[in-house]
Amino acid sequence: MKTGLATHKTMIILFFLGVVFFNYPILSIFSSKDEMIFGIPLLYAAVFLSWGVLTGVVAWIMRTGEADDRGMEENGT
Amino acid sequence: MTLQSYLIILIVFLYMGLLFVVAQYAERRANAGKSIINNPWAYSLSIAVYCTAWTFYGSVGRAAVTGLGFLGVYIGPTLMALLWWFILRKIVRISKTHRITTIADFISSRYGKSFALSSLVTIVSVVGIMPYISLQLKAVSSSLNVIFQYPDMGSNPQSLSLLTDSAFYIAILMILFTIMFGTRRLDASEQHEGLVAVVAFESIVKLCAFLAVGLFVVYGMYGGMEDVYQKAQMVPELKDLFYFKNADYTIWLWVMLLAMMASMFLPRQFQVLVVENLDERHIKQAMWMFPLYMLLITMFTLPIAFGGKLRFPRGIISPDTFVLTLPLAEQNFFLVVVAFIGGLAAATSMVVVATIAIGTMVSNDLVLPVLLKIRGFRISDRGNISGLILGIRRIAIVVVILLGYVNFRLIGSSYALVSIGLLSFAAAAQFGPAILGGLYWKEGTRAGALAGLSGGILVWLYTMMFPALAKSGWFPVSFIEDGLFGIAFLKPYQLMGVEGLNWLVHGSFWSLLVNLGLYISVSIWIGYQNAIERHQATLFVDIFKRKPKGILWQDRFVIGDLKKLLIRFLGVERTEQFLSEYEHLQGELESSPELAEYAEKMIAGAIGSASARVVMSSVMEEAIDADATYMEIKKALRESEERLQTIMDNAPAIIYLKDIQGHYLLVNREYERLYHFTREEMVGKTDYDVHPGEIAKAFQENDQKVLESNQPLQFEEEAWEGDNLHTYLSVKFPIYDVSGKAYGICGISTDITKRKKAEQERELLITKLEGQKEELERFTYTVSHDLKSPVVTVRGFLGFLERDLKEGRQDRIDKSIQRIYAATDKMNSLLEELLELSRIGRLSNPAEDISFQELVNEALDAVGGRLEEKNIQLNVLPDLPKIYGDRPRLREVVENLIDNAAKYMGDQSTPCIEVGVRYHSGQTILYVQDNGIGIESKYHENVFRLFDKLDPNTEGTGIGLAIVKRIVEVHGGQVWFESKGLGHGSTFCFTLASREEQQQLELQEKELQVGE
Known part of the structure; x- marks a missing residue:
């Protein structure tokens, strides 16, 4: 249950970080430069990359959480 | 070369056939207990029904206009998914617990199973979903148009008549498909394993199709992403799309917000997220799988948009169709078919899930409650309820899709796909x-x-x-x-x-x-x-x-009725199963509120909670509509009663409650203690069972007064406590029931016996003290007055003496000295007598039995001289009684009375005094009678007063009779006189208390002194 709560909190923090990151003015940082990364416009690259990273982080946390769940079931709770 | 239309139609039917196979397979597996969709992958893929034909075709179009702007629709749900473990899990738990099957059901159930809300949500959903369905129709129909007409894109689809409009046939096809899929049978849980499997399968199809087109465009037509963007950078119009303009941020934010809401609250999203959820833990994986799916399906959207823009620079080709037109332009017909199937998959999955959700809503949350409310429509008369429900759903599906088609005909052609979709998003939000x-x-x-x-x-x-x-x-x-x-x-x-x-x-x-x-x-x-x-x-x-522990149904219902009801909605098999499960859980099957609640949830699973409530109320009553649940009220009541009893029991007064007929309902511990009845025994008794008749009668009279006056009253009441009569101060007041009618009388009685006694004693003492004070004042006045006259005399003669001494007149000197002596003698005797008066009651001799005859003789020794001097005859009558008291004092009484008689003899020729006794009404009256001047009746009151001499000229101090009065009173007697008026003589009478009475008096006196 401890991990469950911590997961909860992490998700809420990630939510607020995400809302802030994927909006003005943070996004405008990437929108003002005339640059390309791997041949992709900076804004596109930044959004897709961070989207991928966010999804990866959630996947990692939730995979760990699943192990906890199994532990809980084995204990009969 | 172009694609033949029959080929396309063949492909469409083949694809739909494949979907049926998938659905059948999934359901067979599910029935065998080996579900293919009971895993987070299938769950996440079914959630991807979010990505519709709009995603497939429209987002490319939007990307071609706004660049990254199209992505808000997917970033929003990604962020929302972060909160799923919070919000979605809660909604799922609630829905499973209450067997909620639609979003209308959810909202109405939360707000008191309100029909108004469920119908409003249903209507909003129908209206809100219309543009979305028309969007799917438009997407499929324009994809067909593109395939058939490419490269001639000039014709306007709206000019087509109904029969030549491909969208109409697509609508019909969708109706048939949905009805066959979603309304084959009525499932109590509204979970559709086959449907979910199909949706998940279609999600894979549309993702693969889109990725195939994306890979073809990026790597087949161009040299990778880098190449696409480099070429786009050369075109200023396209390079602009690499950046956000300031206005874009606001739209971006709002699109994100709407998408957050829509991804959860669109009816079809609610269906797959909540209703079709098989395990809460799947949510955890869906939290990243669903965003990952969206990431993959949008990855190539921008390159396709730019690729299309570069490939068709003249702008005749709508960017919404790039997914098809790019492979068409490259003559890759296989990919065209793949893309078409992808778009078809996206559209059909959306339409099927959305219309099934809406159909359930319309039947359960709108039509059925209305039918149940119509008096003529008796649900109990209808055998085949499930047939009725399925019929309603089928009609609803037809109506919803046709409305979508009408909507498409009305506004479809003038709008881009994305704008139509956003309309629905805003409605779902x-x-x-x-x-x-x-x-x-x-x-x-x-x-x-x-x-x-x-x-x-x-x-x-x-x-x-x-x-x-x-x-x-x-x-x-x-x-x-x-x-x-x-x-x-x-x-x-x-x-x-x-x-x-x-x-x-x-x-x-x-x-x-x-x-x-x-x-x-x-x-x-x-x-x-x-x-x-x-x-x-x-x-x-x-x-x-x-x-x-809430109880909303009463336990007065017939199980048979409930069973009939369950069979009507669930069928015989499920009802028997349900009842035996319940019996197994609870031990026995009895008509309890819990059973009713359980049954209501079961029925709610089939027909929605608002309808279930109406149906249930046909066989049973709703429980109390009060502020708290029954148990809470009961508990609060018991606590309040205990509190009241404790307060009553610890009060020092007697507290009791009677009904208006005078039967006791409640008494406190003090009452129990005093009257030796327990409170249980007291219930039903009246005052006559506890008190003697006249006391009980007084109590009841007082109670009656309270009831008549209808207000609290105070009484002094008396009651026996053992052998002692106690006085109580009682406050009595009526007790009212809810309607304001008095149903009883409550009394609080405080024992005031001691206070009452003390009060009486104090009154007595005050009267006594007041008399003494008055006497003392008069005494002081007269003493000073009487003492003053000899002093004046002495002073006067001292003056004469002084003058006579100077003149040497011896004779007059002697005379003056004589006068001074006389005056001081008088003062002396006055003081002696005052001293004597003060001694009475203060100093006393032991009381004894005395012969009154002897006492008279003794007195004569003292006053005999005066009698002789005045030639007064004294008659002492024989057979005088014995008296009891202080001998010297009583002698003084006799002396004083004889002396007094002698003093006021006047000019009587044959002066005579008689001492005797007479008996009157049990009293022994001793008297001293004379035939002297007598006393005027107006002086009667003054005779015994200190220093009140009737005749100021007579000798004596005026203390004598006062002394007599005091001595007689000390002996518990009375003294008075009788006279027939002036010249008729007077008789002084007195009584004395008997020996026993005097001893009693003495005892009381002592007690009083101890008490003080």
Whole structure:
């Protein structure tokens, strides 16, 4: 249950970080430069990359959480 | 070369056949207990029904216009998914617990199973979903048009008649497909394993198709991403899309917000997320799998958009069709078919899930409750309820899809795909406040939800839906340009004069503001929730806490009726199964509120909670509609009773409660102690069982007065406590029932016996002291007055003496000295007698039995001289009684009386005094009688007063009779005189208390002194 709560909190923090990151003015940082990364416009690259990273982080946390769940079931709770 | 239309039609039917195979397979596996969809992958893929034909075709079109702007629709749900473990898990738990099957059911159930809300949500859903369905029809139909007409894109699809409009056939096809899929049979849980499997399968198909097109465009037509963007960079118009303009951020934010709501609250999203969820733990994996799916399916959207723009620079080809037109242009017909199937998959999955969800809603939350409310329609007379429900659903599906088609014909051609989709998003977002508020805010009320939702949807219609119709030519355009009736601040795109906002931002802002504002303010302002509303609010908000013990059905119902009802909605098999499960769980099958609640949930699973409630109320009564649940009230009542009894028991007074006939209902511990009855024994007894007749009668009379006056009254009451009569101060007051009628009398009686006695003693003492004080004042006055006259005499003669001494007149000197002596003698005797008076009662001799004869003789020794001097004859009558008392004092009495008689003899020729006794009404009266001057009746009161001499000229101090009075009173007797008036002599009589009486008096005296 401890991990469950911590997961909860992490998700809420990630939510607020995400809302802030994927909006003005943070996004405008990437929108003002005339640059390309791997041949992709900076804004596109930044959004897709961070989207991928966010999804990866959630996947990692939730995979760990699943192990906890199994532990809980084995204990009969 | 072009694709033949029969080939396409063949492909469509083959594909749909494949879907049936998938559905059949999934259901067979499910029945065998080996579900292929009971895993997070299938769950996540079914959620991807979110990505419709809009995603497949429209997002490319939007990307071609706004660049990254199309992505808000996917970033929003990604962020929302982060909160799923919070919000979605709660909604799922609630829905599973209460067998909620639609979003209308969810909202209505939260706000007291309100029919008004369930029907409103249903209507909003139908209206809101219309544009979305028309979008799917438009996508498929235009994809067909593209395939058949490419490269000649000039013709206008709206010029087609109904029979030649491909969208119409697609609509018909979708209707058939959905009816065959979703309404084959009635499932109590509304879970459709086959459907979910098909949706998940279609999600894979559309993802693969889109990725195939993306890979073909990026790597087949161009040299990778880098190449596409480098080429696009050369075109200024396209390079602009690499950046966000300032206005884009606001739209981006609002699209994100709407998408967050829509991804959860669109009816089809609710269906797959909540209703079709098989395991809460799947949510955890879906939280990243669903965003990953969206990431993959949008990855190539921008390159395709730029690729298309570069490939068709003249702008004749709509960017919405790039997914098809790019492979067409490259003559890759296999990929065209793949892309077409992908788009078809996206469209069909959306339409099937959405219309099934809407169909369930229309039947369970709109039509059935209405039918149940119609008196003529007796649900008990209808055998085949499931047939009726399925019929309603089929009709609903037909109507919804045809409405979508009509909508498509009305506005479809004048709008881009994405704008139509956003209309539906904004409608779905209207459910947000009521659902999220309902999950976390218990005070959110039915009235608030109704007001918010209807307000929001009206603004949505006004600022978004109607202008869309107006733009398509169905309303005059002046409605948009000049506002309703030409009122400027009612312009649907500049409401209240707010200008410069994109129509989407503007409409979303106003509708959600009105929605949220009304929801919160009406909830707070009205604040009233009835019992079932409050009960449901607690069940929803506290779903993860311990289940509150709420009882909303009474236990008076016939199990047979309930069983009939269950069979009607669930079928015989499921009913038997359910009842035996319940019996197994609870031990026995009896008509309890719990059974009723359980049965209600089962029926709710089949026909929705609002309908279930109506159906249930046909066989049983709703339990109390009071402030708290039954158990809470019972507990509170017991506590309150115990509190009252404790307070009563610890009061020092007697407290009791009688009914108006005088039967005791309740007594306190003090009562039990005094009258030796327990409170149980006292119930039903009257005052006559406890008190003697006259006392009980007095009590009842007082009770009657209280009842008549109808207000609290105070009485002094008496009652025996053992052998002692006690006095009580009783406060009695009527007790009223709820209707304000007196049903009993309560009394509080305080024992005031001691106080009463003390009061009486004090009164007595005060009277006594007042008499003594008066006497003392008079005494002081007369003593000083009487002492003054000898002093004046002495002074006068001292003056004479002085003068005579100077003149040497011896004779007169002697005379003056004689006078001075006489005066001082008089003073002396006065003082002696005062001393004597003060001794009475202070100094006393032991009392003894005395012969009155002897006492008279002794007295004669003292006063005999005066009698002889005045020649007075004294007659002492024989047979005088014995008396008891202080011998010297009593002698003094006799002396004084004889002396007094002698003194006031006057000029009587034969003066005579008689001492004797007479007996009158048991009293021994001793008397001294003379034949002297007598006393005028007006002096009667003054005779015994100190220093009150009747004749100032007579000798004596005026103390004598006062002394007599005091001595007689000390001996418990009385003294008085009788006279027939002046010249008729007078008789002084006195009595004395008997020996026993005097001893008693003495004892009391001592007690009083000890007490003081």
